[in-house]
Amino acid sequence: MHKPSGNEYPQNKYFSYYIEQVDYQNVIEALTVNKDVVINLFESLSEEQRNYRYDIGKWSPHEMLGHLTDTERIFGYRALCIARGEKQSLPGFDENEYADAAKFSGLSFESLLNQYRLVRENSLALFSTFTNEVASQVGNANGNAVSAKALIWMIAGHEIHHLGILKEKYLIGF
Numbered sequence: 730m731h732k733p734s735g736n737e738y739p740q741n742k743y744f745s746y747y748i749e750q751v752d753y754q755n756v757i758e759a760l761t762v763n764k765d766v767v768i769n770l771f772e773s774l775s776e777e778q779r780n781y782r783y784d785i786g787k788w789s790p791h792e793m794l795g796h797l798t799d800t801e802r803i804f805g806y807r808a809l810c811i812a813r814g815e816k817q818s819l820p821g822f823d824e825n826e827y828a829d830a831a832k833f834s835g836l837s838f839e840s841l842l843n844q845y846r847l848v849r850e851n852s853l854a855l856f857s858t859f860t861n862e863v864a865s866q867v868g869n870a871n872g873n874a875v876s877a878k879a880l881i882w883m884i885a886g887h888e889i890h891h892l893g894i895l896k897e898k899y900l901i902g903f
Contacts, residue, residue, distance in 0.1 A: 730756045730856070730864055730878060737867065737876035738883075747886030748879060756878075757857055759885040764849045767797070767888065770895070771842060779838055783898045788828060790899055791841065793891055795833030796824060798845045801884050805852050808880040811868030812859055821871035856881050 731754065738744040753759035771779070771794055779791040788796060807819050833841060856864075864878035 730859065730861070730881065732756075733865075733876050733879040733882055737865065738879035739873045739875065744873070744875065744879065744883065747883045747890060750886035750889040751882055753885070756882050756885050757853065760849065760853055760856070760881075763885060763888055763892075764846070764853075766892065767794075767849075768842065768846060770892070771838075771845075776838075778900065780834075781899055787898075789834065790895055791838060792828055792833040793895065794838075794841045794845055795831055795836065796828050797888055797891055798841065798848050799827055799831065800824065800887055801848050801852060804880045804884045804887070805848075805855065807868075807870045807875075808877040809855065811866055811870070811875070811880070812863045812877040814866065815868055818869040818872065852881075852884065 732751070733748065738748065751759050753762075771790065774790060780789045782789050803822055810817075810819055859877065859881075864881070865876050867874050867876045869875070870880065
């Protein structure tokens with residue numbers, strides 16, 4: 730599935746930034762490769778590294794893993810709805826409120842990693858069934874016209890964004 734065209738998503742910082750993070754020609758390949766990157770990177774972290782916060786109010790890598798999974802669930806649901814022709818506006822979400830409500834720090838690392846793995850495998854199974862026509866359908870998410878394809882690319886770009894933060898802000902002192 731090739732990159733969405735500029736008319737498939739809003740040209741703003743939020744959408745454009747994530748989509749532009751993806752250097753692959755095919756998003757299914759990006760999601761497949763990054764699944765292993767994420768799993769291997771998070772498995773390589775010590776417990777101290779998984780619970781480290783580089784500043785007050787910032788998520789730990791442990792919590793970041795939960796956030797990545799929740800965001801993929803939400804963007805994936807939006808992509809599914811739009812691909813199936815949903816005409817209702819899909820709601821936005823506040824990632825900080827969701828993370829607070831999830832209480833990721835109280836969940837085991839193994840549980841979070843398993844949830845990530847299962848969600849990604851589910852996403853890959855679903856998205857690989859989308860034809861170009863289906864993926865190019867446009868709906869409304871968080872008050873913005875967006876295609877199912879753009880949301881899938883956003884999943885990949887959002888993950889790449891957080892991997893960059895993890896490497897830049899969290900692993901520098903270790």
